[in-house]
Amino acid sequence: MKLQFKHQKYQANSVQSVIECFKGQVPTKEGIDYKIDPGVVARGESRSTVSHVDGFRNAEIQISSEQLLKNVQENQRHQNLPQSTELVKTKASPINLDIEMETGTGKTYCYIKTMFELNQEYGWTKFIIVVPSIAIREGVQKSFSITKEHFLQLYSKQARSFIYDSKQLHQIESFSSDAGINVMIINVQAFNARGKDARRIYEELDGFQTRRPIDVIKANRPIMILDEPQKMEGKKTLDSFAEFNPLFMLRYSATHKTEHNKVFRLDALDAYNQKLVKKIEVRGVTVKGLAGTNAYLFFSHIDIFKNKPPVAQVEFEQKLKGGGIKRVFRNLKKGDNLYDLSNELDQYKDNFIVANIDANTDVISFLNGVELTVGDAVGNVNESAIRRIQIREAVRAHLEKERQLHTLGIKVLSLFFIDQVAKYRDYEQADEKGEYARIFEEEYQLALNDFREIFDDAYQKYLSGIDAEKTHKGYFSIDKNSKRLVDSKLAARSTDTDDVAAYDLILKQKERLLSFKEPTRFIFSHSALKEGWDNPNVFVICALKKSDNRITRRQEVGRGLRLCVNQHGERMDTPTLVHDINRLTVIASESYKDFVTALQKETIDSLSARPRKADQEYFTGKVFTTSEGDVEVNEVMAKLIYKYLVRNDYVNDEDDHISETYHQAKTDEKLAELPEPLQPYAQQVFELIDTVYSDKTLPLPEDSRKNKTNPLNDNFDKKEFQELWARINHKAIYNVDFDSNELIKKAIPALDMKLVVDRLHYNVVRGEQVDNVSYDKMKSGQGFKIKETETDSLHSSIQSHVKYDLLGKISDGTKLTRRTVASILQGMSERAFLQFKMNPEDFISKAVNLINEQKATVIIEHLAYDTIDDKFDRDIFTANQSKQDFTNAGEPLKRHIYDYLVTDSNTERNFAKELEAAQHVTVYAKLPNGFFIPTPVGDYNPDWAIAFKEGSVKHIYFIAETKGSMDSLQLREVETTKIECAKKFFSNIAKSNPEQAVKYDVVDTFESLMTMVRQ
Known part of the structure; x- marks a missing residue:
């Protein structure tokens, strides 16, 4: 693998913010010539008699302090940073620039690129990077290694980097004599600790021609870069920096402890909102006590499924048959008794029966009143058990x-x-x-x-x-x-x-x-x-x-x-x-x-440096950049912005803090229009507003154990949807009275004509990997190609040891009596029936389907529904959701009862887009699988429930089934039957209570829907 690097605008901005501070500096090509102190090569020989070696040090800063401050302030105005009133000086340097970059955004890359730009613009070549630890030191050196070719392509030159080693002092000689970009990486302990190796940098060393290494280093007037300066703020360390005689100091950190002159900011808020770092998920473990019992329990998480109730993964103790106790991890469902599951351990005897598993609140409750939330551990929980839980979760x-x-x-x-x-x-x-x-x-x-x-x-x-x-x-x-x-x-x-x-x-x-x-x-x-x-x-x-x-x-x-x-x-x-792939899970202690x-x-x-108030004073003096030049926000423009915020309730009256109303409007893309004079700068106005601190914009970590990534939203509680739901929320039973002889007469010829059973066979597919396979090909499943296939029959004894209850299996599949099934099979031709011996399983499966299709054609006119008092619970909208991948779900929906809708059907996908765009649609829902209508050919789940604005159409409430084709010939008999059953179900509701009527039909497009609702 070779790590790839590409242009990132925010990284380029961080580099440019440093370069602009020295605007006006006259560039030099190769640094300033000087003679390196040669030291003494032999005892008694003076330094003056030794030949001098040419060195190249950084040129001095030529612009005045006033001009430098002006450059810094201009830089800050363009980024809407707090204005410096002076250059903050330290004992080590009169120039100290702070660059704030959130962890993980590539600050090491940025300061390496800054070195190349400082060299290209001003000719500076000598740099020292100071780090607080060996791990950081090695990471920096690794960054130079992996970016070497990248920067060579950009600048047609390389930087020579080395780690300072008091036993390898010849590298300092090369650092001084080389005219190119030279970088020394040094950890603070190498010159600020009490050990013998750390003191060597200040001592005259025989092996270094009786010179002090620090003197040779400081003669280069190096530019000093501090990586994580907040870790190097002890008085002794700060005093030691002066020994290096730096030209100026650049401080890179995500969390500056001491502020100097800040020239760039990319804080945690910026990094997250710009999707430059991972999204954080958290799994925490909570230890709780249980009164009167030592029953150990750890509640890990809830799994939710498409067609069955949720289950809770819980760890508890279990008695072994041979004696002793072990802890086991099991899926629990409602009604499970831990006393039974633990092989009758007394600690679980007191009604530890699962009473409820709430997938909305992530709570499991027992009949004895004990309730646990995901991540809770109770009972005899020692530290070892907690660590095991953490490792398991990780x-x-x-x-x-x-x-x-x-x-x-x-x-x-x-x-x-x-x-x-x-x-x-x-x-x-x-x-x-x-x-x-x-x-x-x-x-x-x-x-x-x-x-x-x-x-x-x-x-x-x-x-x-x-x-x-x-x-x-x-x-x-x-x-x-x-x-x-x-x-x-x-x-x-x-x-x-x-x-x-x-x-x-x-x-x-x-x-x-x-x-x-x-x-x-x-x-x-x-x-x-x-x-x-x-x-x-x-x-x-x-x-x-x-x-x-x-x-x-x-x-x-x-x-x-x-x-x-x-x-x-x-x-x-x-x-x-970005945040579908890049999600960091923290297993907290x-x-x-x-x-x-x-x-x-x-x-x-x-975020302490961020402004808290969005008042007129804050906006005054900020800068908007246009193609024709910079525009400073004067008092009139600042007043317009502030009034705009006040008029739309985008700030709180008492403190001028950005309000929840603003954030919600921004999320919904419904921000009020700016006054006309501000419209040319609209994007920058809102960027300026967003720089004001608000805890509503903080990235809140999620609990990664929660599967409910698509919860019900406020549309579910709208009165229109609740009215629609009340109209259709009826459970029912059906009865069918039809002549079995009629079905027998239809089924026999259908089986004779259509029943074709596959012989038992096997396929062998042989393939190989394609040459020069690319990532895209692998991702799309094209990394291999089929070379040949082979199919052959499986010749095995029909008289196997497996006995088939032919009547029973077909009876179960068709819900017919064994007598009726026997009559159908007896009436089949010998040719058709003998296929059973070729492949019994396939014979039974296809016979069931064909009989059900014929059954579907004769039951509709004999079908009747009766509604019962029982209704569907609200839980069907949440508990029966399956885990879904929302990677390609797009933007959150505005009219649907869920934020996202994922479907593999182009018909349904296009239909949903039309519903979203239709102004006369108030709310709609893709009905969950938990809502169904019983039919003789299986439960039926309608597709859509739609509520229209009153007065816009004749039928305000509509239940729709979407099919790619309206041609009944292209629908299977069973599908057609289910649809006809649904029509009878909704018709029955309308007849028994006309005020509760809803319209039901099958549509293939949004246009066909609108035609029906207007009729």
Whole structure:
């Protein structure tokens, strides 16, 4: 794999924001010549007698402080950032520029590109990148490696980068003497720690011609770039920066602790709304107590199905036949008794019978009053049990995502944070596996067994090639003496801080880790990866530790925010699909509510620089960019914007905060029209309004266990739909009185003429992979081509040991008496009946269908319906939903009772589009499968329920069945019969209560519907 890079507008803007600050600087081509201090090469020899080596340092800044401040302010105005009143100076540098970029948006790429642009525009060549940790340091160096060819194509030159090593000081010599772009990467501990290696940078070293490395470095007047500066704000560190004598300092971070002169902002809100980072899902585990019992329960999630009630996946304890107790995971349905399922454990004796499973609220309740919400664990729950639950949830989330993304060529990675290495790697054990490693392998295998039936063949094959022991690795500190993994704090004094076995793969071989060929998919780490390191394909993060106030939730989720790539290294950032594919699941070590609350607070705190008030003062002085130049927002324009917001209730009266009304109107695309003078700048006006902070725009994480991605919306509660639903919500029974002899006479010739049974046979298809297969071909299923096929009959003994109850099976399939079926079969010709021996199963199946078709033709005139008092529950609109893929569902619907409608039928898809566009349609619904009309040939589920505006048509309430053709000859007899039965059902309702009448018919287009409702 080779990672691909492409032009991103926001990244180009971040680069340009730095370049523009130095507008007016006269460019130099290769830096300024100077003589590098040669030092002393032999004891007693003076430096003046040693030949000098040419060096190239950065040219000094030529523009005045006043001009630089003016450039910064102009830059800020164009981005509507707070205006700086002065250049903020530090002990290290009089120029300090802040670039705020949300984690996962590519800030490393941006500052590398900024180096090339600074070199191209102004000739500067010497750069130092300072990072707070080894993980970040290695990640930065890796970024230089993987972007090397990319930047070579853009700028026709390369940057020479190296990691500072006090034992490799010749690199500093090259850094100074080379005229090209040179970058030194150094972690702060290398010059700010107490260890011997850290002090060497300030000492005169014999191996460095009795020179101090820091003196040779500072002579280059390097541009200093701080990566994550908020982690390097101790007084000693800040003072140490001055030793490098930087030309100026650029600070890149998502969370600046100290503000200087901010020249670019892409915060958490911008990044999410622009779909530049993953959407976050959260699974939290909550521990609760049970009064008077130690009954252990963990409620994982609810599964909802198309044709049956929801089930709850719950873990409980079970008594073994041979003695002892184990914990088992089972699907529970309403009425299940845990006392029975646990093999009569007394702890579940007190009415632990499932009373209700509510898929709307994610609650399971028992007859004894106990209620659990998804993620709750109760009873005898120790820390080990919680960690097992978390690992299980992480594995489940991983497999769910992997199953979806494997066909797209996207590898899924999961990252575990733990608090003690011994829990993963235990050297006291023969196999050196710790508790978490064992739990992981157990839960991984159990999850494979649970999921196996829904895996497709390609994914199944991929999984079968991966051993559970080889799919997880640990990344921890290593003790120099024992060469064993240890907790980070125990190895803090060592510079050899990485587990060599996993180090290269995780930090240096990103492409290999992203490849399907590499079995590692789960990574366990202590704290070394908590910041700085990231991988675009981390989709699951699990914190197997107690909440740590020193590590924020944003740091935890930050390791997985970057948008993923496929096996070709292509970034999966198509706007319409970004958040369908890029969803990060966090398995929290606390409740969902607590985690989300804390994450939201941290996000809000990081947005402190955003304005809170949308008042006239805020808008005054901002800048709109046009093709004819910049337009400053004067007081008159600012007043117009503010009045527009007030007039439409888009701000709250008391505090001028952006209101919920504005956000709803924007979501519904119903924003009021701007005053005429502002219309040429409409897009920029709304962008300006959106920069004002509002918690309504914060990306709220979802609970990923919830399957209800398509809930009922407000249209369901509209009086028009409720009136329509009241008219059709009737259960009924039918009775049919017809002459069996008539059916027998029709069925016999139909079977003789149409019954053709397939001989038992087998097919063999042979194929091979196509040459030069592309990603698109693989995705569309064209990666292989068929070479040949072979079909042959299966010659087996008819007198098998399988005995068929021929009369019974056909009787069950046709709902006829055995006597009637016997009469039909006896009347068949010998040729037709002997086909039973060729293929009994096919004979029975086709005979049932043919008899039912004939049955359908004789029952309509003898059919009658009687409505009963029983009605359908509202639950049929939610509980019987199936999991659906809304990837291609488009924008949310405006008139439907659900936000989305997914159908494979072009007829239904086009019909829904017409309903959405029709102004006289108030509300409509694709009726759920739970609503049906019983018929003699099977239950019938009508397609559509539609309510029209009163007065616009004759029939306000309409039930429609959509078919691609209105020609009855193209409909199967059974379909035609069901439709005729439905007509009798609705006709019966109209006759018994004319005020409750609805119109029912079959339509093929929206035009045919309108013709019928007007009649």
